Amino acid sequence: MEDDKKVDVAAQAAAFLAQDEVHEPMHDKNLWAARMKRDAAAREVPEWETLRQLASQIKEHTLTHLLQYLTEFEKNATSRGAKVYWARDAAEHNQHVWDILREKNISSVIKSKSMLQEECGMTAFLENRGITVTESDLGERIQQLDDQPPSHIVMPAIHKTREDVAQLFARNIGTDPANTDPHYLTEAMRNDARKRFLEAGAGMTGANFAIAETGSFVVCTNEGNADIGASVPPVHIASIGIEKLLPKVKDLGIFIRLLSRSALGTLATQYTSHFSGPRKGGELHIILTDNGRSKRLGMPEFWTSLKCIRCGACMNTCPVYRRSGGLAYGATYSGPIGIILDPTFDESKYSELPYHSSLCGSCTEVCPVKINISDQILQWRKVMAAKKYLPAARRLAFGTAGKIFEHPQLFRSAETMASGALKFTPNFLLYNRVLNPWGRHRELPHFAGQTFREWYLQYKAKNNEHGT
Amino acid sequence: MEHNSRSQVLAAVERQMPTHKIAYPEIPDFPRTAADLLAAFEDRVKDAGGEVFHLADAAAAQALLVSQYADAGIICSATPEITGDRDIHAVKNPHELADVAVGVIRARFGVAENGMVWLTEEDLVVNALGFLSQHLVILLSPQAIVGDMYDAYLRVHLEDTAYGCFMMGPSATADIGAVLVHGAQGARSLRVYLLP
Numbered sequence: 001m002e003d004d005k006k007v008d009v010a011a012q013a014a015a016f017l018a019q020d021e022v023h024e025p026m027h028d029k030n031l032w033a034a035r036m037k038r039d040a041a042a043r044e045v046p047e048w049e050t051l052r053q054l055a056s057q058i059k060e061h062t063l064t065h066l067l068q069y070l071t072e073f074e075k076n077a078t079s080r081g082a083k084v085y086w087a088r089d090a091a092e093h094n095q096h097v098w099d100i101l102r103e104k105n106i107s108s109v110i111k112s113k114s115m116l117q118e119e120c121g122m123t124a125f126l127e128n129r130g131i132t133v134t135e136s137d138l139g140e141r142i143q144q145l146d147d148q149p150p151s152h153i154v155m156p157a158i159h160k161t162r163e164d165v166a167q168l169f170a171r172n173i174g175t176d177p178a179n180t181d182p183h184y185l186t187e188a189m190r191n192d193a194r195k196r197f198l199e200a201g202a203g204m205t206g207a208n209f210a211i212a213e214t215g216s217f218v219v220c221t222n223e224g225n226a227d228i229g230a231s232v233p234p235v236h237i238a239s240i241g242i243e244k245l246l247p248k249v250k251d252l253g254i255f256i257r258l259l260s261r262s263a264l265g266t267l268a269t270q271y272t273s274h275f276s277g278p279r280k281g282g283e284l285h286i287i288l289t290d291n292g293r294s295k296r297l298g299m300p301e302f303w304t305s306l307k308c309i310r311c312g313a314c315m316n317t318c319p320v321y322r323r324s325g326g327l328a329y330g331a332t333y334s335g336p337i338g339i340i341l342d343p344t345f346d347e348s349k350y351s352e353l354p355y356h357s358s359l360c361g362s363c364t365e366v367c368p369v370k371i372n373i374s375d376q377i378l379q380w381r382k383v384m385a386a387k388k389y390l391p392a393a394r395r396l397a398f399g400t401a402g403k404i405f406e407h408p409q410l411f412r413s414a415e416t417m418a419s420g421a422l423k424f425t426p427n428f429l430l431y432n433r434v435l436n437p438w439g440r441h442r443e444l445p446h447f448a449g450q451t452f453r454e455w456y457l458q459y460k461a462k463n464n465e466h467g468t
Numbered sequence: 469m470e471h472n473s474r475s476q477v478l479a480a481v482e483r484q485m486p487t488h489k490i491a492y493p494e495i496p497d498f499p500r501t502a503a504d505l506l507a508a509f510e511d512r513v514k515d516a517g518g519e520v521f522h523l524a525d526a527a528a529a530q531a532l533l534v535s536q537y538a539d540a541g542i543i544c545s546a547t548p549e550i551t552g553d554r555d556i557h558a559v560k561n562p563h564e565l566a567d568v569a570v571g572v573i574r575a576r577f578g579v580a581e582n583g584m585v586w587l588t589e590e591d592l593v594v595n596a597l598g599f600l601s602q603h604l605v606i607l608l609s610p611q612a613i614v615g616d617m618y619d620a621y622l623r624v625h626l627e628d629t630a631y632g633c634f635m636m637g638p639s640a641t642a643d644i645g646a647v648l649v650h651g652a653q654g655a656r657s658l659r660v661y662l663l664p
Contacts, residue, residue: 030646047498060490067482080630086474138652139643155643162645182644186652193653198566214626224599224639224654231595231631232562242481247492249626253618254495256634257581264642267582268617270516271654272634276626279595290477298484 006349006389007331009356013324016159027159028322034155035316037265038366045257055254056370059307062245063297069212069245070288076215080277082284090120093239093289097122097204098129100237100285106201108132109237110193112219112226113140114206115153115310116239116289119332119345134196136225138189145172151326151334154263154312159325193225203229207240208309209255213248216276217286220259220269227273236278237285243293243306255309258368263311296344301379305340307369314363314373320356329353336363340376343383351389354380498618505580505613506662512583516637517650518658522610526550529661533572533605536659540603541569546593547607549574549663562596571601571655575608575635577623578660581616584634585660586624595631604638604655610662 017024042048062069074084087093093116101109109126111117111133123133123144135141139156143149145168150156157165162180170177175188197203205226207217217240219226230236246255260266278284297303315321315335326334331342331350339357342350354377363373384390502508510520523529526549533550537543543552544565550572559565573592575585585606592598614620624632639654650656 033646046501047496050496050498054493054495057490057493061492064486064489066485067478070478070481086477088473088476088480092473136653137643138641142643155646157643158646162647165644180645182647183649185644186641186649190651190653194566197653198563211626216626222640222642223652225652227633228596228599228653231599242477249624250495250618250621253616253621257617267512267515268584268634268636270636270638270640272584272636274624274626274632275630276632277630279589279631288477290480294477294480294484297481297486300486303486 007329007352009324009328009330009352012328012330013320013356016325016328017323022161023159024323024325026161027325030155030158031152031316031322034264035313035366038262038313038316039265041261041265041267045261051254051258052368052370055258055309055368056307058246058251058254059369060304062247063243063303063306066242066245066297069247070242072212073210073215073245074288076212077217077277077286078215080215082215082277082286085285085287087287087289087291089291090122090289093120093287093291094122094125096285096287097237097239098126098131100235101126101131101202104201104235106131106235108134108196108200109202109204110134110136110197110200110229110233111204112206112221112229113137113150113156114204114239115332116206116241116291117204118149119291120239120289122239134193134200136193136197136229137221137223138186141189141193142168145169148327149332152312152315153310153333153335153337159327197228197232200229200233202235202237203231203233204237204239205230207238207244208259209246209252210240210244211246211249211252214276216249216274217244218252218256219273219275220256220271221273222270224271227271230273230275231279234281235283235285236275237287238275239287239289241293242288242290243297243308259309259311262313262366262368292344299344302340302344302376304371305337305344305373305376307371308337308341309369310337311368313366313368317362317366318357319360319362320358324356329356336373336377337371340371340373340380343380347383347387348389351384351387354378354384355390498616500615502580502615505615506610508580509578509583509613512580513578513637513658513660514583516583517640518583518637518660520660520662523661523663526663529607529663532661533570537570537603542567543570543572544568544597544601545572546591546597547572547574549607550605556593556597559594562594562600565594565596565600568597568601570603570605571597572605572607573598575606575612575660577612577614577620578608579615579617579620579634580613581620582636584620584636586620587633587635588629589631590629592631598633598635599654602656604635604658606635606658606660607663608660609664611664 085096135144142157151159166180169175209218321335333341339353361374544554545552638658639652641652
C-alpha cells in the first residue's frame with residue numbers, strides 16, 4: 001500500500017527527464033502519436049462532438065440518479081446468477097476477494113487490467129496471504145515484473161524502451177537480452193502467460209461499463225486476456241467501481257464509439273466483451289466498490305470527475321505528462337485526470353500534483369465525456385492554497401501566478417513585463433536544481449518583443465482601417 | 469458485515485448525490501454513412517489485422533480450411549457446416565481446448581463501421597474456444613452486416629446470453645515500444661469466411 005509521504009512530482013519528473021536522452025523524447029513522441037491518431041479517428045465521425053455531449057449527459061444523469069441504477073444493476077445481475085458484494089473501501093474490497101479465494105482453496109489468480117484493483121493495492125494484499133497473482137495484460141505484466149505501478153492507464157509500460165523490456169524479460173523469463181524485437185518479446189510472454197492461465201484457480205477483471213438494465217458489465221481489451229481469464233478458470237471475480245454504471249444497453253453504442261478512438265485512435269478495442277451472469281459451468285462474483293467515490297459525488301466542484309471512462313486521452317495530450325512520465329505522479333492515476341482524482345484519496349500526499357500542469361486546457365478539449373479537467377486542476381490549487389499544504393515559498397509564487405491567471409488584465413500586463421523581469425531573475429534561482437528541477441533542461445522562455453495580444457490588437461486596428 | 473456494507477454504500481450515495489438532477493438525453497437518429505456495408509466491413513476487418521474470404525457454400529469453406537490449415541494441428545469447430553478434429557459438444561472442461569490450433573465459430577452478425585463480429589456463448593459452445601485457439605475462422609453470412617454500433621447494440625440481446633463478445637480482428641498489443649504485434653494472448657490470426 002502507498003505511504004503518506006508527500007509526492008514531490010517535480011523532482012520525480014526531473015529525474016525522468018534527466019536520466020538520458022532517450023526515454024523522455026520517446027515517451028513524448030509515442031504519446032503525441034496517440035493524440036494525433038485520436039484526432040484523425042474523431043474527424044472520421046461527423047457526430048463526434050454530439051457524441052461527447054451525449055456521453056457527458058448520460059454519465060451526469062446516471063451519477064445524479066446513481067442510487068436507483070446501482071440497485072437496478074444489483075437486482076438484474078443477481079437474477080442472472082452472479083453473486084454481488086459491496087465494499088465501502090479498499091480493505092473491504094480486498095477482504096471479499098480473499099474470502100472468495102479462501103473458501104474455494106484457490107492459490108493462484110490471473111488478472112487483467114483493473115485500475116480499481118490497483119487503487120485497492122489488491123495484488124500486494126493477496127501476495128502477502130500466499131496467493132500468486134499474475135498480470136496478463138502485457139504492459140501490466142512488464143510493470144509487475146519491474147515492481148512498478150502502471151505509468152499510464154491504457155499503456156502501462158509506455159515509459160520503457162524495448163531495450164528496457166528486453167533486459168527485464170531476460171532477467172525474469174529467460175529471453176535473449178540482445179533481442180529487442182517486440183514480436184519476439186511478445187511471443188515469449190504469450191508462452192509464459194499461457195501456462196499461468198491454465199493453472200489459475202480464478203480469473204479477475206475490472207469493468208469498463210456496467211449496465212443497470214440487464215445487470216451486465218463490459219470489459220474492453222486488445223489482447224483478449226480478460227476473456228481467457230473469464231473463460232478458462234472456473235471462477236471469475238470482477239471489481240467494479242460504483243461510478244461505472246450506465247442505464248441502458250443502447251448507451252454502449254455511444255460509449256464504445258468514443259472509448260478507443262479517444263484512447264489510441266483505433267475504432268474500438270479488439271475485444272469488447274459483455275458478461276451477463278456466470279458462464280456455463282462457472283461462477284461470477286461482482287464486487288461493487290465505493291472507495292471514496294460517494295464522497296467525491298458530494299463535492300460540488302469535483303463530482304463530474306466521476307464521469308471518467310479511463311481512456312487516457314488527457315494524458316496523451318498533456319505537455320507536462322508527456323515529458324514527466326506517469327510514475328512521477330507517485331499515484332494510481334497520473335496525468336491530468338490523476339491530478340483531479342488523486343487528491344480525493346489524500347489531499348496532503350497529492351497536494352503538489354495540481355501545480356504539475358500548464359493549465360493549457362488541452363485535456364478538457366479531448367475528454368470524451370467533457371470533464372472540465374483544467375478548471376478542476378485550478379480549483380484544486382485553490383483548495384491546496386487555502387489549506388496551506390505547500391511550502392511557503394511555493395505558496396507565494398503560485399499564489400501570484402494564480403491571481404494573474406484569474407485576472408486577464410493582470411495577466412496581460414504581466415506578460416508584457418515578463419521579458420524585462422526575466423532578464424533580472426538570477427540564474428541561481430532558475431537553474432538551482434532543488435528550487436527548480438525543470439530549469440536544468442529548459443531554455444529560458446524567449447519572450448517575443450511584441451505579445452500575441454499586442455500584435456492582434458494592431459492587426460485588428462489595421463484591418464478595421466481597411467474596412468475588412 | 470456484508471449487508472452492513474451494502475446499506476452504508478447506498479446510504480452514502482443517496483446522501484451525496486447532487487440535488488440538481490440531470491435528465492437522460494434525447495438520442496438523435498444519426499445519419500448512416502456507409503453505402504456498401506459489406507465492402508466497408510471487409511476493409512475494416514483488414515484494418516484490424518484480419519482477412520476475408522468469399523465462399524459459395526459449406527463444401528468450399530471446408531476445402532479452403534483444409535488448404536489453409538493443412539499442418540496447423542487440431543481443428544475444433546462449433547459450427548455444423550465445418551467438420552474438425554474435436555467435438556466441441558463433448559468438451560467438459562475449457563482446459564481440454566488448450567491444444568486447439570484452429571477454432572471455427574459462426575458469428576451472428578458483423579459491423580461495417582469497424583469490422584467487428586458478434587459471438588455469443590451459444591455460438592462458442594465453450595467460451596474458451598474463442599480465446600485458447602491459436603487461430604480463428606469466423607463464418608459469417610454476407611447479408612448479416614449492420615452499419616454501426618448503434619444498430620449493433622439493437623441486435624445483441626444481452627438478456628438472452630451470459631456472454632457476448634464483439635471481436636475485431638486477432639489479439640493485438642502495442643505495449644512494447646508502441647509497436648503493433650498480433651497474437652498477444654488471444655488468437656494470433658482471424659479469418660472471416662463469408663458464407664451464405
